[in-house]
Amino acid sequence: xxxxxxxxxxxxxxxxxxxxxxxxxxxxxxxxxxxxxxxxxxxxxxxxxxxxxxxxxxxxxxxxxxxxxxxxxxxxxxxxxxxxxxxxxxxxxxxxxxxxxxxxxxxxxxxxxxxxxxxxxxxxxxxxxxxxxxxxxxxxxxxxxxxxxxxxxxxxxxxxxxxxxx
Amino acid sequence: xxxxxxxxxxxxxxxxxxxxxxxxxxxxxxxxxxxxxxxxxxxxxxxxxxxxxxxxxxxxxxxxxxxxxxxxxxxxxxxxxxxxxxxxxxxxxxxxxxxxxx
Numbered sequence: 001x002x003x004x005x006x007x008x009x010x011x012x013x014x015x016x017x018x019x020x021x022x023x024x025x026x027x028x029x030x031x032x033x034x035x036x037x038x039x040x041x042x043x044x045x046x047x048x049x050x051x052x053x054x055x056x057x058x059x060x061x062x063x064x065x066x067x068x069x070x071x072x073x074x075x076x077x078x079x080x081x082x083x084x085x086x087x088x089x090x091x092x093x094x095x096x097x098x099x100x101x102x103x104x105x106x107x108x109x110x111x112x113x114x115x116x117x118x119x120x121x122x123x124x125x126x127x128x129x130x131x132x133x134x135x136x137x138x139x140x141x142x143x144x145x146x147x148x149x150x151x152x153x154x155x156x157x158x159x160x161x162x163x164x165x166x
Numbered sequence: 167x168x169x170x171x172x173x174x175x176x177x178x179x180x181x182x183x184x185x186x187x188x189x190x191x192x193x194x195x196x197x198x199x200x201x202x203x204x205x206x207x208x209x210x211x212x213x214x215x216x217x218x219x220x221x222x223x224x225x226x227x228x229x230x231x232x233x234x235x236x237x238x239x240x241x242x243x244x245x246x247x248x249x250x251x252x253x254x255x256x257x258x259x260x261x262x263x264x265x266x267x268x
Contacts, residue, residue, distance in 0.1 A: 003170050006170055010174070010178045014178070014181055014182065017181075017185040017186070017205055018185055020185075020198070020202065020205040026198060029201060033201050037206075040208050040211075041176075043175075044212075046176075046225065047175075047219045048219060049218070049219065049227055051227065052211075054232055056211075056234070057236060059237075060234070064204065064237065064241050065244075068201065071245045071249060074249065075248075075249070077183055084177050084194065085193075089194055091210055093188060093191035093192040094188065094192070096191060097191060100179060100184055100187055104180045105177070105182070108176050108177060111173060111176070113172070114172040114220060115169050115172075116169075116174075116175070116216070117226060119167075119210075119265045122223065123218065123223065123227070124215075124218075124219065127230060128217075131224075131226050132225060132227075137232075137245070140232060143224065143237045144236070151238075151242050154246070154247075158243065158257075162251075
């Protein structure tokens, strides 16, 4: 029963991801990326990871993509004269990515199929992830607070206009 | 009736990762390159969640949580850098950002 849902979601996410690369206007790319993130959130829900489903929507769709949209509107990039690479560079890029895909696929091909049964496991619930996070991964959690502080100070410092040139 | 396999998710994550690599290689707008990096991070996240569900182990999901935290911090700093570059160069075309090449 879950297989058709998986296929629909997978096709949607691949389509949206492709449109991020193909779309001409940056704003369209951002909107397709948001759609792609929503389909990935759907995959999390199918994998019974409710906590990550909520966090993914809040952090990616709610924070990161809004930041992207703000910057694109701020920079006024929605021009028709979007720079494009030369044909040779594009062909080289497509063939490189295709070769990378083939190599990764060849590594996966020999793996024996494992049936994924997520209906019974409650491993993605807030309770289990939280217990793991606050017991085993307490130290990285604290350090990530430091990382956020550093990022905030860095972003403010970089984003300021240099009024005084001292 | 086939059932859902772990291999399906591995292939999906591979496709998404490859599209991200393609976007980084093919586009010249720095913001879109940045978005494709986010796409690659998400492909890896999806793979981590899949393996976490396969092994019935919450550790993988905790790591996805940390990756999201680092991605948020990275986006904040990276977009600040992009805005600063735009202020100086009046463009976010990565082919024009070659001053530190030599």
